[in-house]
Amino acid sequence: MATPKRSPWFTLGMATPGAVLNVPVPNSLHTHSIGPPHSSLVTLRTLSAPLNPADINQIQGTYPTVPPFTSTLGTAQPTAVPGNEACFEVLAAGSGVKSVKKGDWVIAKYTGLGTWRTHLQVEEEKVQRVEKEGLRSEQVGTVGVNPVTAYRMLKDFVKLEEGDWWIQNGANSGVGRAAIQLGKRWGTNSIAVVRSRPGAEGEKLKKDLEDLGATKVVTDEEMQQKDFKDQVKEWTDGYSSPLKLALNCVGGDAAMAMAKPLSPGACMVTYGAMSKSPMRVGASMLIFKDLRFSGFWVSKWSDAHPEEKKRTVDELLEMMRTGAFRDTPMVEVRWDWGTERDVLVEAVQGTLEGFKKGKGVFVFGDT
Structure with missing residues (x-):
């Protein structure tokens, strides 16, 4: 048949x-x-x-x-x-x-x-x-999907130095939580964007992500405010480090709001599209800021790099074994x-x- x-x-x-x-x-x-x-x-x-x-x-x-x-x-x-x-x-x-x-x-x-x-x-x-x-x-x-996705996106698209900043939406997801911990382990600063939750629930989530290692936690609504770009500049100037990377699993207008504060030459990596809305990239982002927009699909990467996947998995499991990864x-x-x-x-x-x-x-x- x-x-x-x-x-x-x-x-x-x-x-x-x-x-x-x-x-x-x-x-x-x-x-x-x-x-x-x-x-x-x-x-x-x-x-x-x-x-x-x-x-x-x-x-x-x-x-x-x-x-x-x-x-x-x-x-x-x-x-x-x-x-x-x-x-x-x-x-x-x-x-x-x-x-x-x-x-x-x-x-x-x-x-x-x-x-x-x-x-x-x-x-x-x-x-x-x-x-x-x-x-x-x-x-x-x-271990093979979410933590590996986070690991490779932080390692493979830009060279993050100690003290550098990066931003991500969907920060409460499996990938988001893994990325926060890895970024902290490697000495970088992260801005974690999450959906707004009411009252004590929102505060609990914020503290949870900060305990994991997020430098700043903001909601989607806060990120889309007009002064968010200035706020990010204030945070990053304190470290004299650019905002070099964005990890996007939402798409749509929310992803474009996250792209606005990125530093010239930065990269946005898209690995999901929860909003099911297209990303409308402004010409100024491409011409004047020279931003790069890339995609990452862990299934394709894993099948093409089985030995590198094994090394990544082994490293992540060792972190779990020693209690260095929640x-x-x-x-x-x-x-x-x-x-x-x-x-x-x-x-x-x-x-x-x-x-x-x-x-x-x-x-x-x-x-």
Whole structure:
């Protein structure tokens, strides 16, 4: 049967035994079995797998890539398993496997592996081993997208010297929190832009981000005031350092407001478009300020630089291991053999909602 390029029905896979949820409007669970691994195959048990917005966009058919469809999951029609990030435990390895052994923890080496399932069997080359000592599976399972995105954007687009300033919107996101901590660790100053929250909730968030290392925390409304540019100039002049970088996950007019105080020759890196509005770049920004507008897609970067990804992941995990990096707030969603379908469905459907208590993460029991 030919594999369709796109289908309104994707699957959240489970195996050995397991379940598959059809999405959108999930309405079933599917079970199937996995045989013993041979040659270069490894059998994995999923320990934890986050629910990222990009995973939902794939299901909706609005993302540039879709998971590969397969007829090997025992479904009547070819299906695809969403999820690009997870921590797995090796249950068994074929005779030709050299890099991992039973009991090791691994993560996906490339995107599109399909992680929302209890078990899977893949080629050894599709995963990479991580040192699990001193770490929780949720930390390992969420390291490859948000923290790596933050790390690479701070390192790869401009050379930030100690004391330099940079700004970001969506600062309470997983990427934003990671960037704040990394920027502080590397001696830079950050301006964290967040959506306005009422009363004590807003003050609590501001203190939380300042405790992480943000130099200044402002709301979207404050950033779009006419005097914000002058305020930034006052902050940065105190350090005699330019505002060299902006990290943008919102887009639209909010992104352009963030670009206005940037120093000549600075760069804005866009890695998301939460507002779903276009960015209208003024000619003066390009001609007179020589601003650069670039994009970053961690999936494409990771697939093109697997060895550099491994080095980045290892460095980030070492920070977590030593307590030098705080986890993003998480909402654990247990996925055990007896977990009801509606619990999983609700977790998936709530991923794109605003003002969440934390990142949703499937945490798997001994299935």
